[in-house]
Amino acid sequence: MRRGGAWRKSLGARPAWARLGQVLRVAVHQRRRCSSGNRRMRDCALGGASRCEEVPLRLLAGTGYARIIGGLCRDYQGTRNRGYEMGQDGEEYLVLTLGQAPATASVRMAAAAIIGTLAVVTLVVATHARAPMLILPGFLPALAPLTALADMLTAYLLWGQARAGEEPALALLAVTYLGSAVLVAANAWLFPAAFFVARGRMGEASAWLWVFWHALFAGGVTAYGLYPAAWSRPANFPRVARRSAGIMAILVVVAVTLARSGSLPALVGSARFHVPAFLMALMPVAMVLAMVALAYGRRARTVLDTWLFVAMAGIWCDAALMHRGAGRFSVGWYAAHAVSLAASLAVLLGCLAEVNRLYGRLVWREARMNHANAHLRAVNSELSTIAERDALTQLLNRRAVFQHLSEHFEAWRLGDAPFGILMIDLDHFKMINDERGHLAGDEVLAQVAARLRMTVRRSDVVGRYGGEEFLVVLPGTGAQGVRATAAKLLEAVRSTPFGYQDRLIPVTVSIGATCVDDKDADADSIIARADRALYAAKRDGRDRQVWADPAADQCA
Numbered sequence: 001m002r003r004g005g006a007w008r009k010s011l012g013a014r015p016a017w018a019r020l021g022q023v024l025r026v027a028v029h030q031r032r033r034c035s036s037g038n039r040r041m042r043d044c045a046l047g048g049a050s051r052c053e054e055v056p057l058r059l060l061a062g063t064g065y066a067r068i069i070g071g072l073c074r075d076y077q078g079t080r081n082r083g084y085e086m087g088q089d090g091e092e093y094l095v096l097t098l099g100q101a102p103a104t105a106s107v108r109m110a111a112a113a114i115i116g117t118l119a120v121v122t123l124v125v126a127t128h129a130r131a132p133m134l135i136l137p138g139f140l141p142a143l144a145p146l147t148a149l150a151d152m153l154t155a156y157l158l159w160g161q162a163r164a165g166e167e168p169a170l171a172l173l174a175v176t177y178l179g180s181a182v183l184v185a186a187n188a189w190l191f192p193a194a195f196f197v198a199r200g201r202m203g204e205a206s207a208w209l210w211v212f213w214h215a216l217f218a219g220g221v222t223a224y225g226l227y228p229a230a231w232s233r234p235a236n237f238p239r240v241a242r243r244s245a246g247i248m249a250i251l252v253v254v255a256v257t258l259a260r261s262g263s264l265p266a267l268v269g270s271a272r273f274h275v276p277a278f279l280m281a282l283m284p285v286a287m288v289l290a291m292v293a294l295a296y297g298r299r300a301r302t303v304l305d306t307w308l309f310v311a312m313a314g315i316w317c318d319a320a321l322m323h324r325g326a327g328r329f330s331v332g333w334y335a336a337h338a339v340s341l342a343a344s345l346a347v348l349l350g351c352l353a354e355v356n357r358l359y360g361r362l363v364w365r366e367a368r369m370n371h372a373n374a375h376l377r378a379v380n381s382e383l384s385t386i387a388e389r390d391a392l393t394q395l396l397n398r399r400a401v402f403q404h405l406s407e408h409f410e411a412w413r414l415g416d417a418p419f420g421i422l423m424i425d426l427d428h429f430k431m432i433n434d435e436r437g438h439l440a441g442d443e444v445l446a447q448v449a450a451r452l453r454m455t456v457r458r459s460d461v462v463g464r465y466g467g468e469e470f471l472v473v474l475p476g477t478g479a480q481g482v483r484a485t486a487a488k489l490l491e492a493v494r495s496t497p498f499g500y501q502d503r504l505i506p507v508t509v510s511i512g513a514t515c516v517d518d519k520d521a522d523a524d525s526i527i528a529r530a531d532r533a534l535y536a537a538k539r540d541g542r543d544r545q546v547w548a549d550p551a552a553d554q555c556a
């Protein structure tokens, strides 16, 4: 059974509880989306036998990615591997481009409002389209560069998106926009009296370039709309990008050459731009075909497709107004060019708005993540303190001090200087507990610990090894230094009694001292030796140190 194979595979490395939570979140989410009654969407449900289970999954639950994957499922069935890349840890991550981000309700409403406005403007202007207007020679030279620039920027934006997601269809669209920019520029360049003094056939070349430009744009968008989802593989990206750029370059060169050759039928009659009826009839049909391709080929559900739909609607209005107008410098002609600039801006501005919106979300998400990370770091450091420290004395606990000892032992084995240790035990501590209570005992322990810590060097390691027993590790210290330190500690504890409430409690300690030896197999054997010395110190009368001689005097 194919169902859910990839999902399970990609979830496989995670703990069972995390997998269950993730699967449930996706299932709940997709069921919610599927409840709209749309069969295709229902197919996307976790248990459905659609192709959406081929969508590799690396969900970041609660970040909105589930929704996007739902959108992908619905809109791009069978687009296996598309828009994904392998992370360093071998997991697949979603790469979201504008060609995949689903259009939000507000984007759709804005697009619908713009199309409505365009339709109304076109209807109103169409009734006066034939009226002649003042001849403004600077109009086209001013407008066309803007249109060409908008197309070029759109091409640049789309190319970036295409490369990021390795989407061949987006590359095709980017190349279409680039070709369109070149033809717009050529159309304005060859327009009579725009840049050159008018002569010859009254700018036939320019008129034909206008036709080629519209035909090429409609053709490119249709190809993008009908681009088979099954071919949308990253592996196809370089080939499709190269081929479409090559074909577009040939088309543009052919269009400019043909337009300039003078071999095409005249479009401009009596100094007026007049496209023959058959061409004019073809033009809106081509636009409508492109819109149908967008609506049914790609379902126009993504941000990009939505704005592309607006652009096509604008160009349809442009062609209709040109058709209704009475040639150059009529109301229809002026309005058509203005609408065509608006159409060129549609995708650019729409996509920029989306990029801004996504950037805003990214910034917020990053801020939230930084905050969460800071919190995590604080909790981690608190946890490691709890794990390492003894709550009563704030010294290292037994595990941590033993860990330090083991590390020093390993370092010594690898050639570091020898070290010594002191095993320190409070004398008759039971009596303090029995006579003054456990709270007094606790207080004495804490104060002794602080005094031990203060007496030794910063680099020495002091830990609470047991109830009233402390372990001190003295790195880089020879026998003489170890003995001297033990003497200092005996004196530090003995010299000043410890205060508890308004009483002074005299305390002494016994110390077993030793240093690392060649015969030591591990840290435990040093501890055992120090322990024996401590026992001897207790036996010999307490308040003293006893040196446990290693066979070979490493510490000398």
Ligand SMILES: Nc1nc2c(ncn2[C@@H]2O[C@H](COP(=O)(O)OP(=O)(O)OP(=O)(O)O)[C@@H](O)[C@H]2O)c(=O)[nH]1
Binding pocket: 392, 425, 426, 427, 428, 429, 430, 431, 433, 437, 438, 439, 440, 441, 442, 445, 466, 467, 468, 538, 542
């Ligand atoms: N208040 C307090 N007492 C503790 C703590 N840990 C261990 N003790 C007590 O320390 C005492 C240790 O008693 P013993 O092992 O007989 O040692 P001692 O009385 O110091 O006698 P010597 O070591 O032989 O000098 C016991 O009464 C333990 O209950 C602690 O965290 N707080």
